[in-house]
Amino acid sequence: MSIDSRRAFLYPGAGRGGPRLSAHEVMRRILAMTIRPITIHGEPVLHRRAQEVERIDDSIRELVADMIETQDAAHGVGLAAPQVGVGLRIFTYSFADSGDQPSRAVIINPRLRLIGKVSKESADPEEESEGCLSAPGYNYPLKRSEHVEITGLDLRGEPLRFEATGWFARILQHEYDHLDGYLYVNRLDPKWARRWKKAVKKEGWNQPGLTWLPGVDPDPFGHDEPEDLAEPEGLVEPENLAEPEGLVEHDGAGQSKGTGSAERGFSSYPG
Numbered sequence: 001m002s003i004d005s006r007r008a009f010l011y012p013g014a015g016r017g018g019p020r021l022s023a024h025e026v027m028r029r030i031l032a033m034t035i036r037p038i039t040i041h042g043e044p045v046l047h048r049r050a051q052e053v054e055r056i057d058d059s060i061r062e063l064v065a066d067m068i069e070t071q072d073a074a075h076g077v078g079l080a081a082p083q084v085g086v087g088l089r090i091f092t093y094s095f096a097d098s099g100d101q102p103s104r105a106v107i108i109n110p111r112l113r114l115i116g117k118v119s120k121e122s123a124d125p126e127e128e129s130e131g132c133l134s135a136p137g138y139n140y141p142l143k144r145s146e147h148v149e150i151t152g153l154d155l156r157g158e159p160l161r162f163e164a165t166g167w168f169a170r171i172l173q174h175e176y177d178h179l180d181g182y183l184y185v186n187r188l189d190p191k192w193a194r195r196w197k198k199a200v201k202k203e204g205w206n207q208p209g210l211t212w213l214p215g216v217d218p219d220p221f222g223h224d225e226p227e228d229l230a231e232p233e234g235l236v237e238p239e240n241l242a243e244p245e246g247l248v249e250h251d252g253a254g255q256s257k258g259t260g261s262a263e264r265g266f267s268s269y270p271g
């Protein structure tokens with residue numbers, strides 16, 4: 001994201017009812033944006049309901065700026081404030097296929113309404129797998145509503161409302177869940193939940209205080225691998241040999257490349 005687009009995103013109303021900041025101050029703040037550590041499953045802030053934002057002030061604007069920076073550094077399609085350790089009802093998303101809506105936005109104090117019912121059928125690992133920056137390196141499928149409505153506030157405190165379908169709707173549901181203390185792994189059907197339980201045990205992700213830092217720690221979804229070298233033909237991952245069922249459950253980097261859903265946004269671009 002360029003400096004100019006960050007300025008437009010973070011200070012859309014500068015001089016027109018937005019924050020009264022000099023151009024110099026706006027630039028100083030943009031350059032001061034910080035990548036924050038991402039909390040991992042087991043950290044309590046991820047597992048309790050986040051609180052409403054009462055006033056959109058400088059501390060909120062700074063938090064949102066840092067969330068954008070962190071989301072970009074982590075190659076995320078979305079990020080919720082609890083994922084940077086802050087128990088407030090804020091999430092950001094970045095998704096190109098967002099129809100009439102901005103491809104990047106922050107939503108404060110959102111309310112989500114499911115318009116389409118969540119199917120009771122079993123989820124398709126190829127088409128319906130999600131990944132979460134707070135469960136780094138893993139993907140599991142689950143059913144979501146195909147159609148949602150979201151309302152909330154933008155960074156200026158102006159009300160917003162729109163509907164979303166498909167992957168965009170899925171991203172909004174994933175991020176919204178974070179604000180109610182749920183990760184997508186808490187919504188898996190029993191077959192996938194068992195695998196997740198094993199993963200938690202293996203990784204030790206049931207204790208507070210664990211984080212990873214995008215840009216410093218290896219990218220858990222494989223984005224620091226050179227594209228061309230990501231999946232040489234004929235190479236069989238040792239993990240796959242050890243665990244022949246593990247077609248969508250991945251340890252470490254990059255194995256989720258090449259699935260249909262990865263192209264569109266969630267398996268290798270988590271939220």
Ligand SMILES: [Zn+2]
Pocket residue numbers: 131132133134174178183184270271
């Ligand atoms: Zn997530």
